[in-house]
Amino acid sequence: MSNGTAISVDKLTKRFGDFTAVDNISFNVTKGEIFGFLGANGAGKTTAMRMLCGLSKPTSGTASVAGFDVYSQTEKIKKSIGYMSQKFSLYEDLTVKENIRFYAGIYGKPDGFIKEKTEKLLNELRLQSEAGKLVRSLPLGWKQKLAFSVAIFHEPQIVFLDEPTGGVDPVTRREFWNMIYKAAASGITVFVTTHYMDEAEYCNRVSIMVDGKIEALDSPTQLKKTFEANSMGDVFLKLARKAVRAAD
Amino acid sequence: MKQFTSFIRKEFHHIFRDRRTMFILLFMPVAQIIIFGFALTNEVKNSQIAILDNAKDADAASLITQIGNSRYFNIEKTLYTQKEIDEVFKLGKIKMVMVLPQNFGSDLQHFNHAQVQLIADASDPNVASTLTNYASVVITDYQKRITNEKKLPYTINTEVRMLYNPQGKGAYSFVPGVMAMVLMLVCTMMTAITVVREKEMGTMEIMLVSPVRPLKIIIAKAVPYLLLSMINVASILLLSVFVLDVPINGSLVLLIAESILFTLTCLAFGLLISTVTDSQQTAMFISLTGMFLPTVMLSGFMFPIENMPLPLQIISNIVPAKWFYIIVKNVMIKGTGFNIVWKETLILAFMLFALLGLAIKKFKIRLA
Numbered sequence: 001m002s003n004g005t006a007i008s009v010d011k012l013t014k015r016f017g018d019f020t021a022v023d024n025i026s027f028n029v030t031k032g033e034i035f036g037f038l039g040a041n042g043a044g045k046t047t048a049m050r051m052l053c054g055l056s057k058p059t060s061g062t063a064s065v066a067g068f069d070v071y072s073q074t075e076k077i078k079k080s081i082g083y084m085s086q087k088f089s090l091y092e093d094l095t096v097k098e099n100i101r102f103y104a105g106i107y108g109k110p111d112g113f114i115k116e117k118t119e120k121l122l123n124e125l126r127l128q129s130e131a132g133k134l135v136r137s138l139p140l141g142w143k144q145k146l147a148f149s150v151a152i153f154h155e156p157q158i159v160f161l162d163e164p165t166g167g168v169d170p171v172t173r174r175e176f177w178n179m180i181y182k183a184a185a186s187g188i189t190v191f192v193t194t195h196y197m198d199e200a201e202y203c204n205r206v207s208i209m210v211d212g213k214i215e216a217l218d219s220p221t222q223l224k225k226t227f228e229a230n231s232m233g234d235v236f237l238k239l240a241r242k243a244v245r246a247a248d
Numbered sequence: 249m250k251q252f253t254s255f256i257r258k259e260f261h262h263i264f265r266d267r268r269t270m271f272i273l274l275f276m277p278v279a280q281i282i283i284f285g286f287a288l289t290n291e292v293k294n295s296q297i298a299i300l301d302n303a304k305d306a307d308a309a310s311l312i313t314q315i316g317n318s319r320y321f322n323i324e325k326t327l328y329t330q331k332e333i334d335e336v337f338k339l340g341k342i343k344m345v346m347v348l349p350q351n352f353g354s355d356l357q358h359f360n361h362a363q364v365q366l367i368a369d370a371s372d373p374n375v376a377s378t379l380t381n382y383a384s385v386v387i388t389d390y391q392k393r394i395t396n397e398k399k400l401p402y403t404i405n406t407e408v409r410m411l412y413n414p415q416g417k418g419a420y421s422f423v424p425g426v427m428a429m430v431l432m433l434v435c436t437m438m439t440a441i442t443v444v445r446e447k448e449m450g451t452m453e454i455m456l457v458s459p460v461r462p463l464k465i466i467i468a469k470a471v472p473y474l475l476l477s478m479i480n481v482a483s484i485l486l487l488s489v490f491v492l493d494v495p496i497n498g499s500l501v502l503l504i505a506e507s508i509l510f511t512l513t514c515l516a517f518g519l520l521i522s523t524v525t526d527s528q529q530t531a532m533f534i535s536l537t538g539m540f541l542p543t544v545m546l547s548g549f550m551f552p553i554e555n556m557p558l559p560l561q562i563i564s565n566i567v568p569a570k571w572f573y574i575i576v577k578n579v580m581i582k583g584t585g586f587n588i589v590w591k592e593t594l595i596l597a598f599m600l601f602a603l604l605g606l607a608i609k610k611f612k613i614r615l616a
Contacts, residue, residue: 110250
């Protein structure tokens with residue numbers, strides 16, 4: 001694999017009994033890219049993502065994440081990635097600082113690093129005065145930004161975002177995407193699933209999964225051209241109509 | 249190591265911030281010991297009784313004095329007619345009436361044979377039978393005293409010694425029981441709930457994506473509860489020694505080691521529950537029905553196992569608390585050593601490894 005590739009997937013398949021959740025998918029993600037991973041509920045997004053994160057073993061096919069094999073090097077993969085899910089993944093009964101400290105701690109970061117970087121992060125997020133407050137008391141948008149910052153706190157090569165902006169107002173979403181751009185600019189590869197089609201427009205490239213297969217993969221501009229659509233929403237609808245699988 | 253300490257620090261933050269948890273963890277054992285020690289006791293002291301003395305002779309008077317002097321009874325009332333008996337019972341304060349027949353003294357003196365009637369309020373059968381037992385003992389004592397003066401041809405004197413618990417105190421049996429109950433509640437329910445809470449909140453997922461090994465997550469979850477359980481064991485033992493006068497006759501080290509073993513077994517069970525449920529409510533429900541109720545019912549601490557129907561006796565063998573209860577009773581009250589309780593210890597150890605093995609296996613399956 002070349003130096004510029006963060007994730008490479010080849011004929012990756014996952015079956016649960018008779019059910020093929022992920023069917024023979026192949027794609028590459030380049031370093032520093034913002035890669036949108038779209039699909040209706042039940043299309044197999046989460047299963048694919050779990051395999052890439054080392055949480056689940058593929059049935060067949062190959063894949064490497066940050067240069068490590070998803071079959072044999074899951075421990076190394078886990079050290080090189082960050083992860084944020086649609087649930088906030090922060091502890092509501094811990095303070096902002098305690099959350100940062102805990103997550104940095106489980107990635108084995110030294111105290112000096114944690115201390116220095118926490119200050120910097122709190123400054124950036126303008127959360128200095130809230131550092132000692134319980135996360136429970138923060139507004140939703142702030143929690144989300146904090147969760148993202150925590151997911152990339154240990155400076156991973158790749159960050160996986162599983163529907164990170166669910167239930168957030170458009171302004172906050174916009175701000176959140178600014179953070180994603182910033183992270184990508186600093187060299188972190190961003191792998192993001194989303195429901196919001198306007199967000200798909202922000203990605204460098206987008207793949208759309210239907211019934212376990214990747215039906216389309218290109219830049220948003222190119223996809224709109226190919227499918228003769230005005231927006232990513234239209235592209236998605238045209239593809240999703242083909243789905244036979246019921247959403248779960 | 250860094251991962252591990254971060255984890256444990258976080259776990260303590262959770263525990264200290266949640267008032268409900270703190271309350272259950274630290275206040276409950278104390279409350280239980282106090283409730284069981286002072287309120288729920290089947291000992292009867294200073295019960296209020298009434299006397300209907302139809303004889304009014306010297307012998308009757310001396311028997312009544314003896315009853316009144318015992319620490320079990322307070323003679324609250326003297327009755328004069330049969331009719332009054334029913335009335336005092338209905339008022340509810342009087343639990344027992346002793347009736348002496350008209351010719352009590354003369355029967356005793358001339359025929360060496362007299363009768364005393366004990367009437368007890370059996371709406372609470374346990375209290376009634378305890379009271380009549382006590383009264384019979386006092387009457388037997390009195391009889392012995394007067395027969396000492398005259399020689400009877402054949403008498404067998406039974407001399408009873410209550411080994412290990414000379415005063416027949418209830419505390420001797422419930423302290424081990426409460427220990428089993430509290431540890432079970434703290435360890436099984438709390439661990440199950442805290443792991444499931446992480447699942448509900450989605451933080452478990454983050455943990456699994458992180459480089460922390462699953463086994464480490466499990467151990468880190470268990471350590472704080474193990475420590476808190478030891479605080480509970482200490483407070484229960486201190487209360488029982490200094491407040492309830494229950495001695496620790498055996499080795500303290502052995503007692504604590506056995507408590508740790510039992511605690512670990514409960515923790516393993518809690519972890520197992522957490523791997524099969526996804527909501528805190530279900531976890532709580534399973535812990536209560538799967539662990540707490542059997543502990544109370546089938547450990548032998550509330551109801552003697554020997555009296556149960558055979559199927560229940562067999563089921564009681566799989567309740568860890570039963571074995572722990574036997575161990576604590578032996579070590580703490582009888583002062584026996586490891587040579588006596590090794591079998592029970594082995595059974596507990598086996599249960600621990602079986603539960604832990606199952607929990608880890610289930611945990612891993614969830615990941616695949």
